[in-house]
Amino acid sequence: MNDKRGKHIAIYGKGGIGKSTTTSNISAALAEAGYRVIQVGCDPKSDSTTILRGGNDLPTVLDTLREQSKVRIEDISAVGFGGVLCIEAGGPVPGVGCAGRGINAAVELLHDLKVFEEHKPDFVLYDVLGDVVCGGFAVPIRDGIAERAFVVTSSDFMAVFAANNLFKAINKYAPSGGARLGGVIANSIQANYSRPLIDDFASHAGVPVVGYVPRSMVVAQSELYGKTVIEAYPDSEQAGVYRKLASCIDANSESVIPRPLNGPELKKWARTWGDRIFQAESGVVQHMESI
Amino acid sequence: MSQHIAETRNSCALHGALQLIDAIRGVVPVIHSNAGCGMQHFLGINRQGNNSGPYGSPPVSSSNISEKHVVFGGSSRLREQLKNTVKVVDGELYFIVTGCSTEMVGDDIPAMAKEGREQSFPVIYANTPGFRGDVHHGYQLALKALVEQLPGLEGEKRSKKERRVNVFGILPGQDPFWRGNLEELGRLLEGIGLEVNLLPGEELGVEAWRRVPEASLNIAVSAWGEPAAKLLDERYGTPSLFLEALPVGHAAGNLLRSLAELFRLDAEKSDRFIAAEDTRLRRRLAELSDLYFQAGLQQSFALVGESAAVAGIAEFLTGTLGLLPGLLAVTDPLPEDTSETLMQSLSGYQDEFGAQVVFSEDSARIADAIIESKAGIVLGSEFERPAAEELDAVFLPVSFPLGRKVVIERGYAGYRGASAFLEDLFSARLSGKT
Numbered sequence: 001m002n003d004k005r006g007k008h009i010a011i012y013g014k015g016g017i018g019k020s021t022t023t024s025n026i027s028a029a030l031a032e033a034g035y036r037v038i039q040v041g042c043d044p045k046s047d048s049t050t051i052l053r054g055g056n057d058l059p060t061v062l063d064t065l066r067e068q069s070k071v072r073i074e075d076i077s078a079v080g081f082g083g084v085l086c087i088e089a090g091g092p093v094p095g096v097g098c099a100g101r102g103i104n105a106a107v108e109l110l111h112d113l114k115v116f117e118e119h120k121p122d123f124v125l126y127d128v129l130g131d132v133v134c135g136g137f138a139v140p141i142r143d144g145i146a147e148r149a150f151v152v153t154s155s156d157f158m159a160v161f162a163a164n165n166l167f168k169a170i171n172k173y174a175p176s177g178g179a180r181l182g183g184v185i186a187n188s189i190q191a192n193y194s195r196p197l198i199d200d201f202a203s204h205a206g207v208p209v210v211g212y213v214p215r216s217m218v219v220a221q222s223e224l225y226g227k228t229v230i231e232a233y234p235d236s237e238q239a240g241v242y243r244k245l246a247s248c249i250d251a252n253s254e255s256v257i258p259r260p261l262n263g264p265e266l267k268k269w270a271r272t273w274g275d276r277i278f279q280a281e282s283g284v285v286q287h288m289e290s291i
Numbered sequence: 292m293s294q295h296i297a298e299t300r301n302s303c304a305l306h307g308a309l310q311l312i313d314a315i316r317g318v319v320p321v322i323h324s325n326a327g328c329g330m331q332h333f334l335g336i337n338r339q340g341n342n343s344g345p346y347g348s349p350p351v352s353s354s355n356i357s358e359k360h361v362v363f364g365g366s367s368r369l370r371e372q373l374k375n376t377v378k379v380v381d382g383e384l385y386f387i388v389t390g391c392s393t394e395m396v397g398d399d400i401p402a403m404a405k406e407g408r409e410q411s412f413p414v415i416y417a418n419t420p421g422f423r424g425d426v427h428h429g430y431q432l433a434l435k436a437l438v439e440q441l442p443g444l445e446g447e448k449r450s451k452k453e454r455r456v457n458v459f460g461i462l463p464g465q466d467p468f469w470r471g472n473l474e475e476l477g478r479l480l481e482g483i484g485l486e487v488n489l490l491p492g493e494e495l496g497v498e499a500w501r502r503v504p505e506a507s508l509n510i511a512v513s514a515w516g517e518p519a520a521k522l523l524d525e526r527y528g529t530p531s532l533f534l535e536a537l538p539v540g541h542a543a544g545n546l547l548r549s550l551a552e553l554f555r556l557d558a559e560k561s562d563r564f565i566a567a568e569d570t571r572l573r574r575r576l577a578e579l580s581d582l583y584f585q586a587g588l589q590q591s592f593a594l595v596g597e598s599a600a601v602a603g604i605a606e607f608l609t610g611t612l613g614l615l616p617g618l619l620a621v622t623d624p625l626p627e628d629t630s631e632t633l634m635q636s637l638s639g640y641q642d643e644f645g646a647q648v649v650f651s652e653d654s655a656r657i658a659d660a661i662i663e664s665k666a667g668i669v670l671g672s673e674f675e676r677p678a679a680e681e682l683d684a685v686f687l688p689v690s691f692p693l694g695r696k697v698v699i700e701r702g703y704a705g706y707r708g709a710s711a712f713l714e715d716l717f718s719a720r721l722s723g724k725t
Contacts, residue, residue, distance in 0.1 A: 089360065101358070
């Protein structure tokens with residue numbers, strides 16, 4: 001790692017899709033491999049780094065900023081598993097204020113505090129609420145912040161829809177120096193059709209799938225213990241999956257500008273998959289089909 | 292192709308609302324926005340218009356929100372500001388107006404106003420972010436808030452009074468002669484036997500707005516009074532009369548005659564009143580006739596201002612004074628559904644006299660049009676002065692911003708307004724070209 005700034009990576013995904021779990025496990029795996037890692041939770045729920053630090057309280061950047069005019073790095077960070085520096089941007093309670101502006105303000109403060117210069121990380125992972133509902137949520141992928149973004153998705157249509165929205169945002173910002181897409185992380189792979197569906201969506205959008213994370217009881221158990229899989233069950237198969245994902249992100253620095261599907265295209269694509277899944281469930285055998 | 296607008300004279304919705312609020316005695320504005328919004332209001336209308344409201348100068352109450360209020364919501368800051376304001380300023384009505392940032396965040400303004408009312412403070416609100424529209428739209432939003440929310444603050448129901456008339460639609464400040472214009476209209480309407488409620492008026496303050504439901508007719512001057520007139524029709528079934536042009540001189544007589552007929556007033560009394568006003572103006576005109584020729588006043592003119600003033604003054608200049616219209620420039624962005632009467636009356640000058648009619652708030656474009664018109668008399672705002680100087684034309688400031696002229700009581704509406712206008716026009720001619 002010669003780059004003093006480190007690799008800044010934004011991980012997006014629909015709420016509840018397993019984005020924070022995936023990000024935390026990638027952070028843990030990178031830390032385990034000897035890298036210095038910072039994970040920044042960019043979600044008003046501020047629970048991105050919980051399983052990296054055993055569920056302990058961590059004051060958010062914005063709460064601290066509200067309470068005190070002078071903020072120090074120590075006030076807003078905690079050292080978690082493997083030395084991962086955990087930071088939560090925080091934000092307003094649901095229904096008031098502007099969470100988007102919050103992310104903007106928090107990221108700005110981290111730069112003002114020279115967190116990255118002082119901690120000298122190899123990797124900075126931003127865990128961002130993935131529907132990119134407004135400009136604020138796109139801050140991590142704008143020029144000068146993260147250089148690569150990954151999107152976590154399951155095979156649920158709404159997750160794919162959110163991923164497609166992120167593609168639109170990247171498509172907008174990448175040409176002017178914003179982040180490009182590293183790839184798709186397929187999560188919660190369980191049903192037979194999950195993997196081919198995500199593969200097909202990715203190929204339509206012209207983006208690579210960098211890893212497949214199967215649905216696993218080990219993840220749920222580790223979370224209940226307030227830990228990542230890497231920490232709680234280091235020898236499990238699932239830990240291997242996250243390590244492979246982390247090394248893929250580490251080794252491969254390729255990125256693309258995605259071609260998001262427009263509204264009618266996405267609907268049409270989804271309908272085809274609806275038909276395919278129905279036929280598979282009702283026993284219709286298609287030639288050369290994997291499901 | 293994109294175009295730039297030079298020196299716009301139309302500020303944003305928040306300022307339009309504040310201009311109306313500042314003009315109503317007893318109303319205390321509480322701005323919920325960044326510090327700059329209130330400051331801009333002061334720098335814009337008050338300085339340019341050479342006046343300031345009782346609470347509208349820099350000491351205006353403002354929540355002056357900062358980033359933490361944007362991120363976490365600013366409603367509590369507004370609550371605090373409201374609490375402090377009622378302690379410091381004894382108002383008859385507190386009026387919350389909002390700026391862009393607090394509206395983007397979505398602070399719950401109605402809830403804060405309700406909280407104030409629950410603690411027995413009379414509080415109303417209008418959501419007036421600048422991005423909703425310009426100064427005219429802000430006037431409409433404040434007008435609507437007053438009309439809609441004031442009746443809820445008092446228990447008694449107001450009953451209609453047979454000869455009561457509301458007059459609104461003249462924007463304080465945006466029409467620098469608003470007070471004089473409203474008062475002259477009031478004087479004339481009373482002269483024929485009507486009871487007049489001027490909005491905003493001098494004497495009654497907030498009470499005038501409480502009396503709004505009592506009217507049997509609304510007179511909405513300018514295109515900007517129309518929505519409130521429609522609202523009052525829906526709420527109280529009050530019919531409206533729309534005046535697209537400010538009645539200047541004899542045009543006021545026509546208005547009075549139609550109102551006398553509408554209200555079935557004592558014809559003899561109203562005719563006598565109108566005739567007296569008419570005669571008086573004719574005598575004044577006759578007295579000026581020698582000077583009119585000596586000073587060579589019969590020239591073509593370029594007139595720049597808000598639609599109602601342009602339509603009204605153009606009619607007086609052309610119809611009564613016999614001047615030739617070279618350019619009419621309307622600077623208020625008229626709503627799409629602006630009445631055909633106004634558009635026809637303006638395009639009439641084009642068809643009949645070959646005048647150029649321009650709809651623009653771009654001072655540079657207007658200046659070009661003035662130069663092109665080669666007008667001998669230029670009537671407009673301070674922004675038009677350089678073009679008048681270039682033409683070596685007579686210059687008379689008649690629209691916002693007036694720049695080098697102070698107006699506190701003067702108006703150009705009605706008969707007395709016509710006399711005042713004649714004084715100003717002839718003085719401008721005699722005191723040198725520009």
